[in-house]
Amino acid sequence: MKAVEVVSLTYRYPDGSAALRGISFSLDAGERVALIGPNGAGKSTLLLHLNGLLPERPADPSAVTICGTAVVPAHFPQVRKNVGLLFQDPDDQLFCPTVFEDVAFGPRQFGLAGAQLAEKVGAALAQVGLAGYEHRPPHHLSRGEKRRVCLAGVLVCEPAVLALDEPTTDLDPRGRRELKALLRRLPAAQLIATHDLELVVENCTRAILLDRGAIIADGPPSALLADEGLMLAHGLERPHILAHAHPHRPQGAA
Amino acid sequence: MHIPNGFIDGKTALTTGVLAVAALAWALQRVRATLPPQRTPLLGLAAAFIFAAQMLNFPVAGGTSGHLIGGALAAILLGPAAALVSMSAVIVLQCLLFNDGGVTALGANLFNMAVIAPVVAWLVYQPVQRLLGGSTRARLVAAALAAWCSTVVAALACAGQLAWSGTVKGALAFPAMGGIHALIGIGEALITALILRAVAAARPDLLAEAAPARPAGLVVLGLLAAVGLVVFVAPFACAWPDGLEKVAAQLGFEHKASATPWFTSPLADYQVAGLTSEKLGIILAGLFGILAVFVGAWAVARMMKVRSKM
Amino acid sequence: MNPDFIDRYARLDSPVHRLPAGRKLALTLGLVLLVALWPGAAWPLFAAVAALLVALAALSQIPPHFLLRRVAIAAPFALGMALLALFQPEGGRIFLTLLVKSALCLAAMLLLTASTPFTDLLAVLRRARVPSVFVTTLTLLYRYLFVLVDESGRMWRARTSRSFSTGRAFHWRALATVAGQLFIRSADRAERIYAAMSARGWEEK
Known part of the structure; x- marks a missing residue:
């Protein structure tokens, strides 16, 4: 069973402009896929579709399927438990006044409480290297710590799919290294929207290039990122890390 | 305008508490019934915004500075019910976390700044902006007027509570609070209109969303506000002229006023001739006064409308 | 704004800190009600309350200068309003009573807030069946207060660093622009928080 299945997904912003045009792709269980493309390509919008935050009124029930479950309002609780969404700005995602409350927010919605809840929260915080941070208020945390708390709040629900929006922005080099290592250890399928091409090369087995709401290319990162013409045409660049790699055309370009 | 602990006696604390809780309960029920769920977090964020905006100081006069109350701003941006909830959250947090305003005066502070201020603002803003034609400019003028009225009326309610508690004599409290806040109100009016102009220029959709009028709810709120005002302000209304006369005498206006009575109030000293019950007379007079203010505001609005068309 | 100023000592380990938040809130409220609503002055009562508060403050292990500084910041608000009372018969006596009462209550409330994390007070409100919409609003207000104040500070600096006018009219307009932007950003953030x-x-x- 595919972890994520997207078939001819189309979405227009409320003002009528097209955001996604006929997107189709799928993720296998445990597969780590990068979503690259210039700003405004539709990456964040696509991620929001994975757990039904968009569109406001679902029109096509077969457009997005998570672990065999269609993303429609009746299935939202199950879908949202299965898809962990990490938002771009950690201050938006950390809406509770303490770290504990925030990490506990998801499991609480799914009915967990008491010692069981505390244990899960503790385990999730340990997983991201923040054991003992339970009582800290978010405004006392660094940017990197905030992002890790967000990740703990997502992981605590044990999602089968992670949708990550720019997970490495404004982390210092060490924070970035640690996050990348953590993401590689996680068993969940991951769709990572990012400009961090090192993250793509080091963590992902596949990359999807999105521009103006359409998939331009879908293939192994080494192939996609090494194609200098393709990268420059879509507002990206060939990363230095690939300086000595052999460029070749991406397979399965759409 | 935050009343500290010890300035309010038991009966005033209880009365204001009951009124504030009733208004808040109404607003919460209203918000739950009408606010779409995706706008629920906006209540908290708007409260944080008002709190931050209250930290903006503006110069008043003689080296003193005032700060925004934000009741009018909240009412116009969010509508009256949501404004009431957000403003209440601000007042409660200031009391419990920053010790600004006493716990025993929490009811009074809620009533003045979270109920009276946004409700009066809304009651002034809606009709005036409609009379002026509903353009952005009309809204800004209406907002400024609403902000000034809300500040002054809230200050008068505060003065009434201090007087009713026997802390400060009415003849002193009303002119002092009213006078200072007539000045502070100008700052509130300016800054409210300027902020709304900035919002309207960048995101007109945010202003339009908060505009739907709900007549039934306004009647309830207006009634609550009126009850409070009648309780706190009306009994002292008869003491007002004394204070004003005193000020007038000190300033040397007295002989002028008596020599040429160019305006004789039909409700002299807020007493209707022929009524035996003194209280009833005062209340009736108060209602006439409110009516007169409304008619006056309407006339002014009409005149401005004609002028702006020319 | 430095959030540390509020809850720096809220998580010490002392008998005062260990008292459950609900009971602490009830005790403080009782004390404040007693002092604030006592008709007129009762100096022996005030002295007793003051002694009790000093003892509790010592027991709480919160540095005295921290408490004193917070009293010094909050007290002038009461002073302004108390000054009004001076201008009437027996004003001096009323003025003094008001100051003592408000200072005692302030000290009691300060001791409560300095020794109790605000989140614990929120939990008390939730348990006391305060409507959830209101507690959620309070919680979000508390959480985003610091974010917004910082944000407005950054915007203000950005705005003033690019302008060379210092007139009063400029000051007002700049103030309003920053505040207007702050509201727009808050509204947008509210939508993102809903999504989260x-x-x-x-x-x-």
Whole structure:
């Protein structure tokens, strides 16, 4: 069973402009896929579709399927438990006044409480290297710590799919290294929207290039990122890390 | 305008508490019934915004500075019910976390700044902006007027509570609070209109969303506000002229006023001739006064409308 | 704004800190009600309360200068309003009573807030069946207060660093622009927060 299945997904912003045009792709269980493309390509919008935050009124029930479950309002609780969404700005995602409350927010919605809840929260915080941070208020945390708390709040629900929006922005080099290592250890399928091409090369087995709401290319990162013409045409660049790699055309370009 | 602990006696604390809780309960029920769920977090964020905006100081006069109350701003941006909830959250947090305003005066502070201020603002803003034609400019003028009225009326309610508690004599409290806040109100009016102009220029959709009028709810709120005002302000209304006369005498206006009575109030000293019950007379007079203010505001609005068309 | 100023000592380990938040809140409220609503002056009572508060403050292990500084910051508000009382018969006596009463209550409330994390007070409100919409609003207000104050500070600096006018009219306009932008950003953020809450299974109850 595919972890994520997207078939001819189309979405227009409320003002009528097209955001996604006929997107189709799928993720296998445990597969780590990068979503690259210039700003405004539709990456964040696509991620929001994975757990039904968009569109406001679902029109096509077969457009997005998570672990065999269609993303429609009746299935939202199950879908949202299965898809962990990490938002771009950690201050938006950390809406509770303490770290504990925030990490506990998801499991609480799914009915967990008491010692069981505390244990899960503790385990999730340990997983991201923040054991003992339970009582800290978010405004006392660094940017990197905030992002890790967000990740703990997502992981605590044990999602089968992670949708990550720019997970490495404004982390210092060490924070970035640690996050990348953590993401590689996680068993969940991951769709990572990012400009961090090192993250793509080091963590992902596949990359999807999105521009103006359409998939331009879908293939192994080494192939996609090494194609200098393709990268420059879509507002990206060939990363230095690939300086000595052999460029070749991406397979399965759409 | 935050009343500290010890300035309010038991009966005033209880009365204001009951009124504030009733208004808040109404607003919460209203918000739950009408606010779409995706706008629920906006209540908290708007409260944080008002709190931050209250930290903006503006110069008043003689080296003193005032700060925004934000009741009018909240009412116009969010509508009256949501404004009431957000403003209440601000007042409660200031009391419990920053010790600004006493716990025993929490009811009074809620009533003045979270109920009276946004409700009066809304009651002034809606009709005036409609009379002026509903353009952005009309809204800004209406907002400024609403902000000034809300500040002054809230200050008068505060003065009434201090007087009713026997802390400060009415003849002193009303002119002092009213006078200072007539000045502070100008700052509130300016800054409210300027902020709304900035919002309207960048995101007109945010202003339009908060505009739907709900007549039934306004009647309830207006009634609550009126009850409070009648309780706190009306009994002292008869003491007002004394204070004003005193000020007038000190300033040397007295002989002028008596020599040429160019305006004789039909409700002299807020007493209707022929009524035996003194209280009833005062209340009736108060209602006439409110009516007169409304008619006056309407006339002014009409005149401005004609002028702006020319 | 430095959030540390509020809850720096809220998580010490002392008998005062260990008292459950609900009971502490009830005790403080009782004390404040007694002092504030006592008709007129009762100096022996005031002295007793003051002694009790000093003892509790010592017991709480919160540095005295921290408490004193916070009293010094909050007290002038009461002073302004108390000054009004001076201008009437027996004003001096009323003025003094008001100052003592408000200072005692302030000290009691300060001791409560300095020794209790605000989140514990929120939990008390939730348990006391305060409507959830209101507690949620209070919680979000508390959480985003610091974010917004910092944000407005950054915007203000950005705005003033690019302008060379210092007139009063400029000051007002700049103030309003920053505040207007702050509201727009808050409204947008509220939408993103809703998305984040929904993404983690939140449903309106």
